[in-house]
Amino acid sequence: xxxxxxxxxxxxxxxxxxxxxxxxxxxxxxxxxxxxxxxxxxxxxxxxxxxxxxxxxxxxxxxxxxxxxxxxxxxxxxxxxxxxxxxxxxxxxxxxxxxxxxxxxxxxxxxxxxxxxxxxxxxxxxxxxxxxxxxxxxxxxxxxxxxxxxxxxxxxxxxxxxxxxxxxxxxxxxxxxxxxxxxxxxxxxxxxxxxxxxxxxxxxxxxxxxxxxxxxxxxxxxxxxxxxxxxxxxxxxxxxxxxxxxxxxxxxxxxxxxxxxxxxxxxxxxxxxxxxxxxxxxxxxxxxxxxxxxxxxxxxxxxxxxxxxxxxxxxxxxxxxxxxxxxxxxxxxxxxxxxxxxxxxxxxxxxxxxxxxxxxxxxxxxxxxxxxxxxxxxxxxxxxxxxxxxxxxxxxxxxxxxxxxxxxx
Numbered sequence: 001x002x003x004x005x006x007x008x009x010x011x012x013x014x015x016x017x018x019x020x021x022x023x024x025x026x027x028x029x030x031x032x033x034x035x036x037x038x039x040x041x042x043x044x045x046x047x048x049x050x051x052x053x054x055x056x057x058x059x060x061x062x063x064x065x066x067x068x069x070x071x072x073x074x075x076x077x078x079x080x081x082x083x084x085x086x087x088x089x090x091x092x093x094x095x096x097x098x099x100x101x102x103x104x105x106x107x108x109x110x111x112x113x114x115x116x117x118x119x120x121x122x123x124x125x126x127x128x129x130x131x132x133x134x135x136x137x138x139x140x141x142x143x144x145x146x147x148x149x150x151x152x153x154x155x156x157x158x159x160x161x162x163x164x165x166x167x168x169x170x171x172x173x174x175x176x177x178x179x180x181x182x183x184x185x186x187x188x189x190x191x192x193x194x195x196x197x198x199x200x201x202x203x204x205x206x207x208x209x210x211x212x213x214x215x216x217x218x219x220x221x222x223x224x225x226x227x228x229x230x231x232x233x234x235x236x237x238x239x240x241x242x243x244x245x246x247x248x249x250x251x252x253x254x255x256x257x258x259x260x261x262x263x264x265x266x267x268x269x270x271x272x273x274x275x276x277x278x279x280x281x282x283x284x285x286x287x288x289x290x291x292x293x294x295x296x297x298x299x300x301x302x303x304x305x306x307x308x309x310x311x312x313x314x315x316x317x318x319x320x321x322x323x324x325x326x327x328x329x330x331x332x333x334x335x336x337x338x339x340x341x342x343x344x345x346x347x348x349x350x351x352x353x354x355x356x357x358x359x360x361x362x363x364x365x366x367x368x369x370x371x372x373x374x375x376x377x378x379x380x381x382x383x384x385x386x387x388x389x390x391x392x393x394x395x396x397x398x399x400x401x402x403x404x405x406x407x408x409x
Contacts (some may be wrong), residue, residue: 023291030333031380032338037277038160038376039339039368040346045270046372047347047365049263053060055197056255058128059204061093061226062235065242065252078224079246083227086241091228093118094219096212100168102150102160102205109155113150115168115205117212117222126228127191129206136191143267145208147190153202156191163188168205170216185215196362227252264309281380284331285387288324292391296320296398304400313396320392321385328384332377339376343368 044106049232065083080092096117103110120142124130130138132379134152141147160166171185187207194201212218229238235254240253256263296303302317344365346352352364 011267011310023287023294024241027287027291027327027333028282028334030287031281031328031384032335034277034281034284034378035332035335035376036190036339036342037280038274038379039336039373040342041273041385041399042270042368042372042376043339043343043347043368044364045273046369047367049266049270050367051365052197053255055195055200056259058132058195059197059200060255060258061091061126062229062232063227063242063252063254064224064225064258065246065250066224067139068251071249072221073224074221076225077251078227083225083242083244086238086245086316088229088231089227090230090236091122093122093126093226094209094218094222095224095226096209096218097171097195097223098168098172098212098216100170100205102154102158103167103169104164105167109158111203111268112155113154113168113203113205115170115216116210117209117218118206119209123206126226129195132193132195133191134194136189138191141190141206144188144190145211147207148187149191149193149206150189151204152194153203154193154205155189157202160189162189162377163194166205172216183216185211187211203275254347278379281383285383288327288384289387289391291322291327292324292388293394295323296391296395300398303395303398307398307400316398317392317396321388322396324387324388324392325381328381331384332380335380336373337375340368340373342366 010166011043022293053085055131065079073079076094080094084092096115098115098117100113100115101110102113120138124138129149137148138149141149148162151165151364158166165186165188167186172183209222213220227238227242229293236257239252246252256279306316346364347366350363354362354364
């Protein structure tokens with residue numbers, strides 16, 4: 001960069017006392033607020049999305065394999081063996097799903113729940129629920145066929161703890177000579193988990209798959225097979241390979257597809273918020289443009305003198321464009337520091353609690369991504385620089401003869 005060009009641009013950034021000084025401060029603050037808001041909102045949206053992903057995967061498998069149309073899954077052992085041979089698959093587990101009503105027998109304690117029959121030995125390879133046990137022990141659950149592990153919110157709703165019994169009532173009844181009667185089963189609570197997502201903590205009940213099969217009349221059938229892969233990037237490829245291996249009668253759905261509407265909404269919301277908050281930077285660019293227009297008028301004589309000693313129009317143009325670039329750079333730097341600081345502080349102290357039954361999580365998360373910070377910085381500097389084009393063109397078109405003659409008058 002031309003040293004003279006840089007010196008002139010920096011020199012003109014020091015406005016004279018009075019209104020120009022105030023205008024300079026407002027222009028910089030506009031960029032600061034815009035960049036900080038972009039970073040904080042992007043951190044919140046990214047953190048919210050990542051938190052939901054993490055909690056969904058903590059209680060769910062990466063891929064669910066089922067028969068098309070909800071047909072009975074009979075040859076599940078063969079399917080499980082074939083799936084486990086696919087590259088990137090690190091765990092498989094058959095499961096049975098039963099919607100139930102959970103109660104302790106007292107009239108005031110009842111809640112809808114989801115009973116999932118699992119294989120306790122395979123569960124740790126597929127989900128992280130065993131790692132989120134807050135009361136009880138997973139090993140005890142493995143040894144106790146009549147035991148269940150339930151979510152913490154559900155335990156609070158039912159008013160039960162370790163050693164208490166709960167009754168599960170299924171709407172899938174059994175036929176008798178006297179009509180259809182609902183199936184019921186009583187289990188002992190041997191573990192309570194908390195994954196941090198209300199959807200699971202308030203309704204999920206885990207029991208031994210063989211016990212569920214016996215108590216609710218499933219015979220040798222399962223609902224489907226849960227699959228865990230080594231890394232999330234492999235999900236789509238493994239999903240296609242499973243369908244290719246098992247045939248057209250089977251469907252494999254990954255965790256993104258199962259929650260497609262949720263993640264599509266979050267992605268669209270993040271983009272919308274970015275575009276809306278970019279308006280703050282655009283408004284700040286108007287301040288920069290106004291400041292430079294006043295600066296051009298205020299330094300018209302200096303511009304005229306530069307042109308009389310040989311400065312070309314392009315040189316004058318670059319001086320004022322560089323001024324806008326420096327204003328944007330200063331505001332962006334301060335805004336980045338402020339936005340990153342707020343995000344780190346907000347995440348560390350969990351400043352904004354949320355109702356978990358509405359937002360799935362208990363606090364507003366902040367998660368910084370380098371890409372979001374760079375995009376916010378690039379957008380702010382680019383908009384600030386573009387805002388200088390018109391004032392810079394006006395400065396370049398200054399007529400030195402006319403300006404100097406007016407000065408003599």
